[in-house]
Amino acid sequence: MDNKKSSGIEELRRVALISRPTPMVKMDNLTEALGGPEIYIKRDDLTGLAFGGNKSRKLEYIIQDVLDKxxxxxxxxxxxxxxxxxxxxxxxxxxxxxxxxxxxxxxxxxxxxxxxxxxxxxxxxxxxxxxxxxxxxxxxxxxxxxxxxxxxxxxxxxxxxxxxxxxGSVVGGSMDKPLGAVGYFDAFNEIKNQAGKKGLKIDYIIHASGSGSTQAGLLLGAKADGTGIRIFGVSVSEEKETFSESILKIARDAEDAWGLKTSVTDEDIVVYDEYIGEGYGFMNKNVADTLRFVALHEGLYLDPVYTGKAMAGLVDLIKKGTFKKSDRIVFLHTGGVPALFPYRNIIVDYLSYK
Ligand SMILES: Cc1ncc(COP(=O)(O)O)c(C=O)c1O
Missing domain, CATH: 3.40.50.1100 (Rossmann fold)
Incomplete structure (x- = not known):
């Protein structure tokens, strides 16, 4: 492993819930439609447990703790x-x-x-x-x-x-260490190794952020790696000021728990809260259009609550010129697709399907 600044975190035991590595592929059509930067997708919707998603990476460590206790x-x-x-x-x-x-x-x-x-x-x-x-x-x-x-x-x-x-994010209840973040510390390394095998240098990882440990874990992985990959979280519920504090707390608790020398600061935490819309779980036309945009170009489904909003954020950030054309961005698909079905009426309305 290439995280020189980490310690006991790599030795933590976990139960087996997922198939790894999950695929990481270039979204050629989306990249072309947006005119660059290069966009890759990390398919954590294919982790394998119960229709996939980011939570199973966290739960490998959490269920181990349940069994240990x-x-x-x-x-x-x-x-x-x-x-x-x-x-x-x-x-x-x-x-x-x-x-x-x-x-x-x-x-x-x-x-x-x-x-x-x-x-x-x-x-x-x-x-x-x-x-x-x-x-x-x-x-x-x-x-x-x-x-x-x-x-x-x-x-x-x-x-x-x-x-x-x-x-599975903040320390609390029976969980006395931020175990969820460990799943995404690992995932960062998985992405880095996959990119390395393809000879790719990644500049950004962007994803939907809700309770904070996906972002905290990726950030710890990126800091330990030290090659400057930036982690961008698109908030689906909380405003950036309060949410960034939660992410920082999770990251610092992990540093304390496992002796990481990553020294995450609030400047490392990038949260976009412009794409929340009316609130957590509320869809809007922009999200519905984004679901269709990605499906039309890549034959791929995002979910209405998390990844749809995160992708709407990525598309907007690209349009605003946040990235260079030569940048390589990994969009992390964190799952959630079964939630499309209870949103059927609103999706049909927005997409004017008759
Ligand atoms: C599909 C999906 N994406 C992203 C997230 C956000 O992950 P986290 O809670 O680690 O911020 C969640 C969790 O709430 C989720 O269910």
């Missing part, structure tokens, strides 16, 4: 159509653990058995539908109260719960 029930929470919850439930099932999911009604979703919820049902996850006061995002207090009730219930039944914070 001898827990038998995994509890987590998120918005109703959560990719994270689905991936957690699938990973738990693979390792003989019982998943309990607290699914909060957010955005336009009412709890129909569709998309990720359908996949949760097939896994026989123990689903608890919950309400949010604002109806838009789950607040920390709401999640804490609801989780505590479930934890008490699990303990009363004589089971051993493991609580994983939303997205």
């Amino acid at each position: 001898r827990a038998d029930v995994v509890i987590t929470w998120a918005g109703i159509q959560s990719n994270w919850c689905l991936q957690t439930a699938a990973a738990a099932r693979k390792y003989g653990l019982k998943p309990i999911l607290l699914l909060f009604r957010t955005a336009e979703h009412t709890g129909e058995i569709d998309g990720n919820v359908l996949l949760d049902v097939i896994l026989e996850a123990d689903i608890r539908f919950c309400e949010t006061k604002g109806g838009r995002v789950v607040t920390e207090e709401e999640a804490e109260d609801a989780v505590q009730k479930v934890v008490n219930e699990v303990l009363e039944k004589g089971h051993r719960p493991y609580i994983v914070p939303i997205g």
Whole structure:
């Protein structure tokens, strides 16, 4: 490995959930349509577990921790159509653990058995539908109260719960180290090695950023590597000031936990919050057009909540002249495609399909 400034992080044990390396290919048609820079796609939508996605890389380390701590029930929470919850439930099932999911009604979703919820049902996850006061995002207090009730219930039944914070990102619940970030520290090295084999020098990696550990992990990998690859996160929910602080905290917790000498600072963190639109989980016409643009040129599907917004951001940044024509950009496809289906009506409306 070429991360000279890292230490124990490479030796961490993980369970096996994904097929690696995931493909990384050039998007020739998209590159041509946009007139450069060169755009590559890293297909983490093909990680292999439960329709793929970035969460399974994180869960390899988290489920290892669940097993090490001898827990038998995994509890987590998120918005109703959560990719994270689905991936957690699938990973738990693979390792003989019982998943309990607290699914909060957010955005336009009412709890129909569709998309990720359908996949949760097939896994026989123990689903608890919950309400949010604002109806838009789950607040920390709401999640804490609801989780505590479930934890008490699990303990009363004589089971051993493991609580994983939303997205497997920040330290909290039963997770005492930022294990999610390790998955993307690895992924950075995977991308770097793949690029090396193709003789490519990458300038940027850009991706959708939600709970922060994908970005924190990639950033740690990039800093350890030291060749100047920039990591750009497109926020899907939080404003850049507060979100950058969360990413910095995750990165610093990882540096402390594993003795990394990467010294990430707030200047390393690049977050674009211009593409959130109306809020987390709310789609807009620009995102629908972007889904179609990528499908038409590459025969490839993005999702409406994360990768669609991130790609809309990339296209706009290219149009604004943020990159040089000679730059090489890797767009990280972080998954989430099953969420297309519950958005069918809005997508059909925006794309004026009759
Ligand atoms: C499809 C998809 N892309 C991107 C993200 C964002 O990743 P992170 O939560 O690590 O910022 C998520 C997670 O919420 C996701 O489900």
